[in-house]
Every structure is written in structure tokens, then in C-alpha cells.
Amino acid sequence: MLDELNILVVEDEALIAMEVAMSLEDEGAxxxxxxxxxxxxxxxxxxxDAAVLDVDVRGEAVFPVADELRAAGKPxxxxxxxxxxxxxxxRYGADVPIIRKPSGTTGLSNLLAEMVRRKT
Known part of the structure; x- marks a missing residue:
């Protein structure tokens, strides 16, 4: 599903970062x-190529990363x-999905794949 896509994962909680990363890798990312x-x-x-962003990263808002991704046209x-x-x-409009934690990681993979397909 995510074959050969480079997915940026920004997450300060080690267990969540590992779970998200492993799930995305299982889908080929x-x-x-x-x-x-x-x-x-x-x-x-x-x-x-795309990113999963935690909003609060060590007490700092992830907005500069989101702004850079948006400027680069990356979902x-x-x-x-x-x-x-x-x-x-x-700040980002309804076109940027928001997934609430805790979440199932399958939904992240499906959503990322759909978002990348729409950009190409």
C-alpha cells in the first residue's frame, strides 16, 4: 500500500513512534x-513523501514542520x-486529516496512501 514511500514520523513518545513506524513499514513504507x-x-x-505529525513534541508545536510540508506540497x-x-x-483547514490518539495504525496507512495518491 505504501510501497517505496518515505514517511516522516514526528512523535516524542517512544512507544507510539515505534508502533506507528512498524505499522507503516509493514505496509511497505x-x-x-x-x-x-x-x-x-x-x-x-x-x-x-508524506508525514504523520504529533502536534505537541516535547512541549513545542509541530507547526513549523507542517508549514514546511505544506510549502513543499507534501501531504x-x-x-x-x-x-x-x-x-x-x-490553521490548516479541513483538508488536513486529524487522527485522535489512541488510534489503530491501520487507519493511518490507508489514509496516507489515499493522500499520496491524490497528490500525484
């Missing part, structure tokens, strides 16, 4: 990261436990 800081993730945006989704989803929708 190559994982960029996982990155546990915004600064590291920003250096890896060019390596990615991304938010994978978050935040309750204030309206902030994300106001």
Missing part, C-alpha cells in the same frame, strides 16, 4: 525518523491526543 523533536524533523522534510496528517482540534482546523 520507508520511515524517515522517527523524529522526537521539531528541529530534527525540519531537517528531514525534504526526505519525506501530512496530525496524530494527536489534543482536545482543541479547532485550533488545527483553523
Amino acid at each position: 520507508e520511515i524517515v525518523g522517527p523524529c522526537s523533536s521539531v528541529a530534527t524533523a525540519l531537517t528531514r522534510v525534504t526526505d519525506a 501530512f496528517l496530525f496524530h494527536t491526543g489534543r482536545d482543541d482540534l479547532d485550533t488545527l482546523r483553523d
Whole structure:
């Protein structure tokens, strides 16, 4: 499903990062990261075809990474436990999916594959 796609994973919780990465790898993706800081993730945006972004990464908003991905025309989704989803929708619009934690990782793979197909 995600064969040969480079997926950037930005997540500061090690167990969640590992679960997401392994799930995406099982679908054929190559994982960029996982990155546990915004600064590291920003250096890896060019390596990615798409991304899964935690919103709060070590107390810092992931918005600079999302902005870089958007500027590069690369699809991304938010994978978050935040309750204030309206902030994300106001900033990025309804076209950026928001997946609430905890979530099943199968949905992430399907959604990413669909998003990449729409971009090509």
C-alpha cells in the first residue's frame, strides 16, 4: 500500500513512534525518523513523501514542520491526543486529516496512501 514511500514520523513518545513506524513499514513504507523533536524533523522534510505529525513534541508545536510540508506540497496528517482540534482546523483547514490518539495504525496507512495518491 505504501510501497517505496518515505514517511516522516514526528512523535516524542517512544512507544507510539515505534508502533506507528512498524505499522507503516509493514505496509511497505520507508520511515524517515522517527523524529522526537521539531528541529530534527525540519531537517528531514525534504526526505519525506508524506508525514504523520504529533502536534505537541516535547512541549513545542509541530507547526513549523507542517508549514514546511505544506510549502513543499507534501501531504501530512496530525496524530494527536489534543482536545482543541479547532485550533488545527483553523490553521490548516479541513483538508488536513486529524487522527485522535489512541488510534489503530491501520487507519493511518490507508489514509496516507489515499493522500499520496491524490497528490500525484
